Amino acid sequence: MYINNHSYYSLRYGTISEIELLEMAQEYGCEHFPLTDINTTSACLNFIRKAPSYNITPIVGIDFRNDAQQCYVCLAQNNKGFLELNQFLSKHLHQEKRFPEQAPSFEHSVVIYPFEKLLEIEKTTFSTHEFIGISLADINKLRFSKLSEFTDKLVVLHTVTFRNKRDFNTHRLLRAIDTNTLLSKLPESQQGKPEHKIHPLAHIKKAFEDYPHILENTKRLLTQCHIEFNFSKDRENQNLKTVFGSVNQDYDKLVKLCESGLPKRYEIVTEDIRQRLKKELSLIKQQNFVSFFLINWKIIQYAKSMDYYHVGRGSGANSIVAYLLEITDVDPIELDLYFERFMNLYRASPPDFDIDFSSWDREDVTRFIFEAFGTNGQAALLGAYVTFKHSGAVRELGKVFGLPKHEIDKLSSGKYDPNKLDDLSKLVLRYAKYLHGKPNYISIHAAGILISEKPIHYFSATHLPPKGFPTVQFDMHIAEDVGLYKFDILGQRGLGKIKDAIAIIKENHPDVILPNIHNAKPFFEDPNINAMIERAECIGCFYVESPAMRMLLKKLGVQDYLTLVAASSIIRPGVAKSGMMREYILRHKNPARRKLAHPVLWDIMPDTYGVMVYQEDVIKVAHHYAGLNLGEADVLRRGMSGKYRSREEFQAVRNKFIANCRERGEADDVIFEVWRQIESFAGYAFAKGHSASYAVESYQSLFLKCYYPLEYMVATINNGGGFYRVETYIHEARLNGAIIHVPCINKSSIDTTIKGKEIYLGFQHLQGLEKRSMLKIMEARVHGSFCSLDDFMERVPLSIEQLDILIRIDVFRILGKDKRSLLWEAYYKCNHITINEFQQQLFEVHIKDFTLPKFTITDLENAFDQLELLNFSLYDPFILLEKPPTSTLLSTDLIIYLNKIVVIYGYLITVKNTGTSKGDRMNFGTFLDQNGQWIDTVHFPPVAKKYPFRGKGIYRITGKVVSEFDFLTLEVIKQERMPYVSDPRFDTTYNRKDLPKEPDKPFGVLR
Template structure:
């Protein structure tokens, strides 16, 4: 009876979920119920999936509106109708076009116009699929309208958007947020009506008792609508089914590619390799995933044709087929990667490939995918929901209630006394709770692309975000539910660093022949590289440079590829939280400790000493220890993260896990400890193939860092750094023997460059220097180097503000003049030459040359200029201290002070904020000592609260030197940020004397 129903996916309009709508419909005795969100189909598939469990036949459609004004409500009669509605909506969303007053002639959809709309349109003729919607408030008007004569076209059209007054108030707040206006100024035209809620069916029938044909027409209309998607375990794979002519051709091509890949990947093709390949190919064909592999292969082939570097990871890295197709560089035979994590007969979803490209190359690869597979509307980016969080909701609500900014800040940050809040502030907090978790807007999944057999609009409407690619209106969970499996194409700076480093090495060492960087196996055996890893000298290298990873590498004493693979997963938060990181380290270093492993777990995971380290360990434990089948085990693994955990199938598998273990005679104490470990870490661990892929890339970057450290650091700097700020990588380059120069107009480029051991920072590092200024300099320099400030100013038209930046960073030092003299000269000339920054001078301008006094530019002055213009200084930061350090203790001295209290000075690099099991804040700090070596600190909650970090700078640290697994750190007792000396550039007395001296000299 209800044809127009809104969930909260009627974004910034609706207030209740699609499930809550179904619950309401069930309570009111509905057996057929439509969902018609406003210009949106986000909830449709999940609505269809869940409706049968409420004994309701689902119907879906769209409420088409221009702004908040309804044009018409359309219902899909079947799946083809849903397709045409999605196409119509998408066309208008993509083009940001208003919907026409009248709907197009749909073939499989029903169109309902509101009574008021038809009066305005003066529409008096109707197609077979068009109807007149009569609301509860329209009944009396109908008696006096000619529309009453269309007895077979009249249906009930009563919108359902709210449950109660609170929902209506929430709706009004959402409308105010959406229109960016005060709640008190929100016009009624932007709102629904308080009566837009669900009434008992009997009440509806009573209201229309004089028009029984309207009730009958409405029932008849609902009966015409039937839509179905398969959400069961045996659902059809909806991805593109064939890449070439047919399924047989695809399979033959896949086999051919594997056969040609065998001799490239293996020196000796053993029986075990053959057996693994045969097994995988058979299952891939049986599961209809041949095209999935071929699509990924085509993507990689395109990338290779463009010389784009890539890393293939995810569970697909457990596959020898993926290895032979060069989708991944991880050998599953060498690593004994668990086949069932990659694919099994019970697994409905295909193996997951995450393919990383450099951030620069990713956009072109995405474009290729849409051109190659999306020409018939079969490709789209995967959507994601951005939901209201407490802080953001408070800020939005504070604005619509008209609170001043300082009040909003206090509420958002939680810095208030609840007893002293006024009524409006309490309302803000109250409704922020209601909004929390509700969708705010649709965004884009970080990496997912869908390539479907049917047009993508068969499943969803699409919108067109700034990236310019169609994006579906649902997330990855819904996609998987209906049988659409994503292709993950990600951007990663690490690959850009490797690619750029190789190019820089070739330029800086033209006589050097580099090995094939894509073949990392020789690097695994290189003693110099492994020695670097053992000492954690990995700054700048992919995934192994963070303070936590440096600590783990030293604690484990990592000296080989396989241990690095384990470390890549152990570092994940879930493994640490479950206590398995510490246990793994203990067993790795102490063989006697391994005897404590549970015998079954030891047999399942001997390579990790019976410790769960990888995602597939969950499958192994569930299958071999708890007796679950592989399908149930995979449900368990997937259920450890995201919304799957709340699903019925996950809860059933959990119960079976416990019951099976009890039947096998395991004590509850052991069962629940194993379950605790699974539950605490599975959602935050890597698949082994994923870790192995990361370790391969780590070794590639480590090779470059080991043999070409300066070139690699330049590539790192040019790619925006990594875990640390750019300043840290400049420091690392200097520690490796580089001479670092600030930008120079005759030597530097936009990016940083290297010649021999000299690194010139790029213009891009100068704060406030515009991109167009950099391009002007590079363009003018094509005609020859600059020989004076006059020459520069004549060839490069700049504002005095841009010129000032270049002079103060000493970019004109090659002219042999100090920068203060150049500043006087530049300001004088800019004041006497009336030329636009954008206007090139046609004639050489002669200006008077002044004899200025000789200036002394101190290191301190230059350091402060660099701090301002680069955000860091190339000088030792310790020269900036107001008071010299009272301690000369260095990191290299710490071992002799083990378990003793020391005082050490450190320049802050980074601080990690984390929480204890009790929810208290603590920190891990990383500093550089006075010689530039690393200091690692631990700040437990009492110290963290009493002595907080106060931003960048040098800290005097008092603490106890401790050692865990031979890794030295300082447990901080006290720390204080030491004051810097006053900036001499702002010394008023000094500047007055200088100005007086200069003026006298000029005059």
């Protein structure tokens, strides 16, 4: 009897999950129960999946509304009807069109018009699939309406959105958030009604006792609706089935591609290689994954044709087929990659391929995918839901309750005394708890693209986000449940750096012949590159530049590819948390320590000394140590990721793991220690092939950094940096001999450029300089360099605000005038002529010349201008201190003060905030000393609380020098941020002659 039921996927309207709706339906004795969310089908697939568990026959449909005003409720009679509804909804969502007053003539769906709506549009004729919905409030009105004569068309249309008063209150708050209005001003037209809650069937039957035919019509209508998707383990793969016309043609093509790839990848094709290939091809065919590989191959072929760089990673990197198709550059034979992590008979899903492109190239690759595979509506981006977090919910609720900003900030930060809160603030916090975790709005999965055999609307409606590609209304977990497996196309700055660096090297060194960057194997054996890794001199290089990675490289003494592959995985948080990072380092450096390994684990993982490092180690341990089959082992691996942790199958596998180990005679303390290690890290570790893919890209970038450091740093800067801010890469370039210039009006471009060893920062780094101003400068310079400020102002009409930025950063220094004189001229001329930014001047305007006094501009003034306009200074930051450092200690001196307390000055580069096992906050700091070399600090909770970081600047640090695996760290006891001198541009008392002497250091001075 319940036709119109909303979950909280009726965004900013509903309050109940689809599972809670099913629980209610079961409690009230329903056999058939529809889900009809407002203008969305987000929850439909999961609703259908879970309904049998509650002995419910699921029905799905859509409550079509313009704004909050109901037009009609539609129910899919079958899967074709669901397709119809999704297509109709998607068309209007894509075009942002209002729904018409009357629904189209669906063939496989029914339309229920609300009684009041029919009176409004004066509809008096009804097709076979159209019905009249009568709510509890409409019963008395029906008696006096001609619509009562349509006895076979009348059905119960009762809306279920709430369970209780709290739900209704939450709903009203959601509506106020959605309409961006105060709760007190929320119009009733934007709200549901308090009576929109589920009533016992007896109550509804009693209300309609004078109209038994309405009850019968409703029951009959519900029993005529049926929808079915296969969510079982043996579900059909719903991805595109063929690429070249038929299954056989696809397989023949795959075999030919692999055969042609063998001599390209291997100088000698051994029997082991042949057997591995044969095994993979057989299983790929058996699992119906041939098209999955061919689609990825076609994507790569297009990228190569456009000279786009890529990295293929994920579990698919364990595959020799992927290696031969050039989807990945990881050789599974060389690395002995575990086949069963990539594929086994128990695994329903295809292997994961995460394919990275530069951020610039990714958009075009996505466009290609939609053009190549989405012409019949078979491609879509994968959706993702952004849920309410406590802080965000507090802010939204604070606004609709009308709280002032400072009160909202206080509540959101959590820094308040609960006993001193007023009733309104308590109300905000209470309802923020109710909203926490509920969906707020739909977004896009970071990388996932679906390519299905059936039209994508068979599974879901789509909307059209700003990216311009159709996006389904469910997430990756539901997609996998129904048999749709995503293709991951990601954007990554590291590849942009490599591509741009090669182009810059060719321009700066036209005679140089570079090796094939895609063939990384020679780099693995390069002693110069490996020595650089061992010294952890990897700033700017993909995945190996962070302070944590720099620390790990030094502790391990990494000097080869295989150890870097391991490092790429053990740096992950789960491995470190479980204690296995430390244990791996101990066993790596001390062979005697390896004897502590469990003999079975040593046999399973000899290359990592019996320590679980990679994701597939979970499968190996579960299969060989605990005796689980590969399917159960994979359930364990997936469960550890959090995806299936709550599901019954995972709990069953956990119990079997423990039981099997006990049967094999293992002691409980060993069993539970192994289990603890698995549980703590599996969801955060990489597959070995994935780590190997990362290590390949690391070596590619390390080669460029090793032999062409300046060009590589320029490419890094132009691609938005990496782990650090731009100034860190500028500092790194200077350490490698670069001469750095602020932007120059005649030599700089929008991007940063290099000529020889001279690097000119790009106009893009100037804070407040608009993109159109940069383009105007570049367009005007095509006709020749600028010879004076007058020349510039005539050819590039800019506002005085834009001109001020250029002058103060000293872009006109090449013209021979100091910037203060130029500022006088610019402001004088802008006050005497009208500057129109959008119109080129036709005639030269002469301004009377005037004589200015000679100005003195100090380096300190320049440094402050740079801080303001670049967000960093090219000067040594230590010249900005109000008082000279009281300690000259450098990081290279720390070794002689081991286990002693020292005082050292450091310029803050980055801070990592983390938590202890008890939930206390602590920090890891990274600084540069007065010589521009690294200082690494650890701030335990009491110190972190007493001496917090106060933003960028120079800190005086007191701490104890400690060493672990020969890596020096300062355990901070006390720190304080040292004050800078007063800004001389605004301090009239500053003595310009009394300047600190600029030291000759790697920080250097402005050229």
